[in-house]
Amino acid sequence: MFLHGTSKINDQGHLEIGGCDTTSLKAQYGTPLYIIDEQSVRNRCQEYIDAFKASGLKFQVAYASKAFCVMAMCRLAEEEGMSLDVVSDGELYTALEAGFPADRIHFHGNNKTPEEIEMALDAEIGCFVVDNLVELHILQFIAAEKNKKVNVLLRVTPGVEAHTHEYISTGQTDSKFGFDIGNGSAYEAVKLAETQANIHLLGIHSHIGSQIFEVDGFQMAVQRVAEFAASVKEGLNIGFKVVNLGGGFGIRYVDGDTPLHVSQYVKAITDAVKVHFADLGSELPEIWVEPGRSIVGEAGTTLYTVGTSKDIPGVRKYVAVDGGMTDNPRPALYESKYEALLANRAQEKPEETVSIAGKCCESGDMLIWDLELPKVAAGDLLAVTCTGAYNYSMASNYNRIRKPAVVFVKDGQSKLVVRRESLADIISHDVVPANTAKETVTS
Ligand SMILES: Cc1ncc(COP(=O)(O)O)c(C=O)c1O
Numbered sequence: 001m002f003l004h005g006t007s008k009i010n011d012q013g014h015l016e017i018g019g020c021d022t023t024s025l026k027a028q029y030g031t032p033l034y035i036i037d038e039q040s041v042r043n044r045c046q047e048y049i050d051a052f053k054a055s056g057l058k059f060q061v062a063y064a065s066k067a068f069c070v071m072a073m074c075r076l077a078e079e080e081g082m083s084l085d086v087v088s089d090g091e092l093y094t095a096l097e098a099g100f101p102a103d104r105i106h107f108h109g110n111n112k113t114p115e116e117i118e119m120a121l122d123a124e125i126g127c128f129v130v131d132n133l134v135e136l137h138i139l140q141f142i143a144a145e146k147n148k149k150v151n152v153l154l155r156v157t158p159g160v161e162a163h164t165h166e167y168i169s170t171g172q173t174d175s176k177f178g179f180d181i182g183n184g185s186a187y188e189a190v191k192l193a194e195t196q197a198n199i200h201l202l203g204i205h206s207h208i209g210s211q212i213f214e215v216d217g218f219q220m221a222v223q224r225v226a227e228f229a230a231s232v233k234e235g236l237n238i239g240f241k242v243v244n245l246g247g248g249f250g251i252r253y254v255d256g257d258t259p260l261h262v263s264q265y266v267k268a269i270t271d272a273v274k275v276h277f278a279d280l281g282s283e284l285p286e287i288w289v290e291p292g293r294s295i296v297g298e299a300g301t302t303l304y305t306v307g308t309s310k311d312i313p314g315v316r317k318y319v320a321v322d323g324g325m326t327d328n329p330r331p332a333l334y335e336s337k338y339e340a341l342l343a344n345r346a347q348e349k350p351e352e353t354v355s356i357a358g359k360c361c362e363s364g365d366m367l368i369w370d371l372e373l374p375k376v377a378a379g380d381l382l383a384v385t386c387t388g389a390y391n392y393s394m395a396s397n398y399n400r401i402r403k404p405a406v407v408f409v410k411d412g413q414s415k416l417v418v419r420r421e422s423l424a425d426i427i428s429h430d431v432v433p434a435n436t437a438k439e440t441v442t443s
C-alpha cells in the first residue's frame, strides 16, 4: 500500500497521519471524516515556490482554490506565500473572510455575473482572468463606473490537448473557455482590451487540462503562447508582462499513475519560457501557475466506518461505508480510481476482494471496485487515500446526507477546520410556505 506524506502505520497497526492515530480521530470527530495532512500541503507549496526561485524568473504560484476551498486552507496558502485563484463569489468571499490579501487573488470563470465583478472590484483583487468579450465589456463598464483601472489577463485556448480524461480537458479549440488563438479571436481580444480605458492588460492565461503527467503539453502550450505573444508584439506592439500557464499537474492516485516531481514540471515550463520568449527581445514575462490538485490531493484521506456487506458467491462482495458519492463524486463522474486500506488493521495481509459501495440510493454510488483487503467486518475503518482535491469542494447533500467534518493534522495535533453538518443544517435553508405549514400543523 502506498502511503503519502506523513502517513504511516504505527505500532498498534493503525494508520497514522500527521502523528495522529486515525482510530483516535474517529473517536473524536466521527466518520466520514476528511483528514488533511497539513505538513504535506505546506511542503507542496514550498516545492513550487523553491522550483520557481531556482528558475530565476519572476513568478506567482496561485493555489487553485476550487480543489479545496475553506477558510483554513486560504490562511495556509497565504502563510506559504501563495496567490489564490477563485472562480465565484463564494470562493472569493471565503478567501476575503479568511483575511487573504486581495491583491494576490485572481478571479477566473467563464460567466462571472455583474454582481461578482462588482464584489471583486470593490475588494480590489489583483487581477481578473477575462474569458470572453461579454465579460470584457461588462468589466470595462463597471470599472469605469467605479473609476477604477483593473488588471486583466485574457484566457486563451492554445489548441493543446493534454493527455488526460476527456471530461477534464479544457485546452482544445472546441472548449467553452477562453479566446481561441487558432482562429484569431485571441488576437482581436487583445486589440480590443488595449483600447478599453479602465482595463490594464497584464498578459495572457492558458490552462491545458488536469491530472497531466507529461511535460510536453505544457512545453507546447508555452511555445504556442510565445508565438502568439510574438504576433501581438509585431502586429500591435503590445507586450505581455505576465503569462499564466494554469494548473493541471498530476498526482498519484493509484499504482500506474506516474506524476513527475513538482520541480520537474516547473523546470520544463520555465526552460521552455526561456527558449521560446527569448526571441521576442524584451524582458522575459513573469510566469504564474495555478496548481490545485497537486497542492492538496495527495494530502487528503477520507476515513469511513464500514457498515453492511452483501456477498454474492462467485460474483462479488459489496462492502458499504457511511459515505460515498456525496463526499467523493469523482468515481461516479469520471470513473476515477482510488486506493484504500483498513485503517484499524493496517498491517494485516489482504484476504479478500471487495467492492466499496457508498450509502446513496444510486447503483452508481461505488467508491472502489475490486479492492484487496483483510477480512473486513462492520465497524472497521476504511481509509481512502488521495482525496484532498475535488472531494470536499464537490461534495453534495444528495439523499440529504450531511457533509463530513474536515480536520487538519500535524505533529500529533488535530484541528477542526470544517465542522460536520448537523441535521438542523440540512433543513436550515428550507422555507415552508405559510399555507403548507398550516396544513402540516392541522393534518
Ligand atoms: C483555469 C484553471 N486553473 C487551475 C486549475 C487547477 O487545476 P489542477 O487542480 O488540475 O491543478 C483548473 C482546473 O483544472 C483550471 O480550470
Ligand SMILES: N[C@@H](CCCC[NH3+])C(=O)O
Binding pocket: 066, 168, 170, 210, 330, 389, 390
Ligand atoms: N473537478 C475535476 C477537475 C476539474 C478541474 C477544474 N478545471 C476533478 O475532480 O478532477
